[in-house]
């Protein structure tokens with residue numbers, strides 16, 4: 001028996017005899033996430049975080065105080081009954097835990113892995129507050145992932161109500177689209193998902209890398225949709241192959257959900273951005289993930305730069321994913337260049353931590369001034385400026401200010417720009433009457449309804465850059481509104 | 491729903507240029523002149539390549555593709571047989587050409603550029619324009635679609651670099667003459683290799699003839715998500731797949747574009763060579779020329 005198993009036994013004994021006092025719970029060590037060896041994983045694409053064992057999951061769950069006021073639930077955008085599912089795990093009732101989660105979230109295996117827990121469910125946790133350290137709070141996400149992975153049944157297909165004869169079109173197969181498809185299909189509607197790419201899943205397949213979210217998990221969710229009778233049509237670009245008006249007027253769709261995600265990667269508008277070796281993170285990650293460029297020449301046909309020294313610009317999840325992908329593609333040196341300080345980085349804490357372990361060099365309070373190239377147009381370096389932090393700006397974060405005369409050059413052959421995306425223009429351009437914000441995002445009301453009758457939208461195309469769980473949350477809201485709208489419709 | 495993309499007919503237009511008529515009913519229904527598709531021949535490991543829709547038969551639900559064998563994917567496509575299928579065809583993509591009655595339109599095609607040019611020239615003709623066609627290539631065998639252009643042109647000039655067919659000249663020579671006429675043409679449309687479009691634009695700019703070009707950048711998604719297709723037009727960054735593929739040629743920075751087109755040259759040569767070797771092993775006869 002391992003020490004952990006002994007500890008669990010002792011705690012269970014104690015629980016039977018007199019119950020666990022908060023002090024007993026505080027004494028349980030916060031359970032670390034086992035990970036793949038930090039050197040070995042630099043040359044493979046397998047998942048880095050390996051997941052809890054039953055013992056560590058139960059120990060972690062026992063740290064939960066079962067607070068009366070459940071502050072954690074407030075932190076979760078879809079209001080999962082965290083206290084109850086964590087309690088069920090502590091008791092060893094994993095099936096029950098799963099049912100509790102599934103009542104609010106369709107993709108626990110995904111959210112448990114990619115939610116920024118430290119600013120959501122884990123942020124208000126009483127245990128973390130006690131230790132004055134969010135990371136010491138109950139590891140809700142890891143527990144959620146544990147139950148999802150524990151669930152080997154997987155093949156249970158949600159029940160579908162009798163056919164209503166109504167047709168729903170879902171545009172885009174990202175997390176929002178998947179949720180809308182499932183929820184409207186469950187209500188008995190005839191549902192078709194239209195996806196522009198040749199594979200469904202949205203950012204979950206083309207953006208977030210395998211080492212963070214195995215594609216098989218996403219595929220399983222897509223398969224469930226198919227088994228429920230949802231029709232998934234790939235290589236169909238709404239706006240071009242068919243407009244929304246045509247789908248509704250000619251093809252008989254009664255309602256439409258637009259979940260086309262973000263588009264148009266932002267560049268900085270500096271000299272040298274058109275050089276060969278300058279990528280948007282979207283392009284770099286799509287080549288690497290969706291098109292499997294890491295196997296170029298060994299089966300895969302999509303090339304990617306064979307970089308030795310890479311600079312990634314930005315400080316979010318997308319930047320971390322790009323930097324860590326570059327390591328796996330064989331780069332010897334990867335710099336992460338961010339103009340604010342590490343405290344302001346929007347990336348998940350765990351990703352920052354993993355990135356550092358993998359040898360990525362953080363260049364904080366720096367920003368490029370121009371990208372340098374040679375005669376053939378290839379990147380040879382990047383001239384940067386040093387920054388300092390001034391007064392807080394509109395976002396509440398301290399404004400980065402360049403330090404005059406602080407120019408210096410770093411030697412790189414590839415630059416990956418991960419500073420965000422604008423809105424995808426295609427739907428807006430081809431859908432007259434659809435109200436857009438001045439940034440091109442679709443405007444919706446509290447039910448995710450757009451300015452057009454029967455047309456709903458959510459996810460990144462509405463929120464700008466969002467998260468998986470926010471996109472799912474909007475999907476939930478939109479699906480409920482669509483179901484209600486269709487009930488009333490003759 | 492799985493849409494089938496069976497090849498109904500296929501032929502070879504020159505040593506390295508192939509054409510197929512392939513089922514793509516959704517694309518055929520929506521397509522307008524100037525648009526393109528993204529084609530993939532293997533779902534899991536294949537590349538996504540953009541090809542112009544060279545023609546369409548809406549009754550049959552088919553489109554025509556014409557491509558030049560330059561690398562691995564276009565070579566694999568050249569080996570597909572009638573009755574076999576292309577894995578996926580997404581589109582139509584890009585903005586349709588702005589077609590109206592301009593007056594006289596001079597249409598300049600270089601090499602494989604004749605393929606994307608033909609539907610545009612045809613639509614311009616149908617809109618009541620007078621069409622002057624200029625077709626150019628390195629040598630006789632590489633001039634494609636001459637008969638089709640002859641059928642719609644009011645005047646057709648063919649040139650080759652080596653003089654093996656038509657006049658011995660580069661396309662810019664007759665273009666210069668035509669643009670110097672009085673009255674000069676109202677519009678030029680130039681489609682071909684980037685270098686050709688660059689020099690055509692230089693010519694027409696001097697003579698003040700507005701010029702449209704259709705750009706063939708490297709692409710991935712074709713929906714405005716990746717930014718791989720970006721070009722500099724009038725000093726601003728534009729995305730060929732959603733802002734183009736046609737642009738005011740006088741505003742395009744061709745030098746930058748040409749550099750970006752060469753981004754993967756070494757790797758692609760490797761992939762082509764591997765494929766050529768593989769073909770030899772499996773006994774396909776004619777070998778791929780590595781250099782065009």
Ligand SMILES: Cc1cc2nc3c(=O)[nH]c(=O)nc-3n(C[C@H](O)[C@H](O)[C@H](O)COP(=O)(O)OP(=O)(O)OC[C@H]3O[C@@H](n4cnc5c(N)ncnc54)[C@H](O)[C@@H]3O)c2cc1C
Pocket residue numbers: 114115116171172173174175176177194195196197200201202203204207208209236237238239259260261262285317318321348424426427458459460461465466467468469471472713
């Ligand atoms: C690299 C990266 C890392 C990220 N990491 C995290 C993370 O760790 N945690 C987190 O919570 N969030 C993360 N995000 C953000 C998160 O992935 C997104 O907020 C979320 O995926 C948005 O979902 P969505 O439903 O809007 O659709 P998306 O996932 O954006 O998918 C939209 C789909 O619509 C398709 N589409 C687009 N246009 C059309 C059209 N005209 N017709 C048909 N289909 C179309 C697209 O091809 C795509 O498949 C990350 C994003 C990226 C890019």
Ligand SMILES: Cc1cc2nc3c(=O)[nH]c(=O)nc-3n(C[C@H](O)[C@H](O)[C@H](O)COP(=O)(O)OP(=O)(O)OC[C@H]3O[C@@H](n4cnc5c(N)ncnc54)[C@H](O)[C@@H]3O)c2cc1C
Pocket residue numbers: 526537539540541542543556557558559560561562563564565602605606705706707708709735751752753754755758759761762
């Ligand atoms: C909007 C658009 C429409 C197009 N229409 C046609 C068409 O109708 N017929 C046709 O033959 N081609 C067309 N192209 C070009 C075509 O996409 C490329 O030739 C093809 O991607 C090459 O793939 P490959 O794997 O065979 O070659 P690769 O191995 O990818 O490349 C081989 C060589 O071709 C060059 N190359 C790669 N991509 C392109 C490109 N996009 N344009 C020019 N050179 C390239 C490479 O630098 C390399 O030297 C179009 C491109 C665009 C963007």
Ligand code: SF4
Pocket residue numbers: 075076077078079080082105111112115117120121122140141144469
């Ligand atoms: S869905 Fe995300 S925010 Fe909600 S409990 Fe799960 S991990 Fe936390």
Ligand code: SF4
Pocket residue numbers: 063064065066067070071072073082083086124125126127138140
């Ligand atoms: S706040 Fe923390 S300790 Fe309290 S119920 Fe939620 S997870 Fe448990």
Ligand code: FES
Pocket residue numbers: 708709710711712713714715716717718719720729730731732
């Ligand atoms: S091809 Fe990706 S944005 Fe144009």
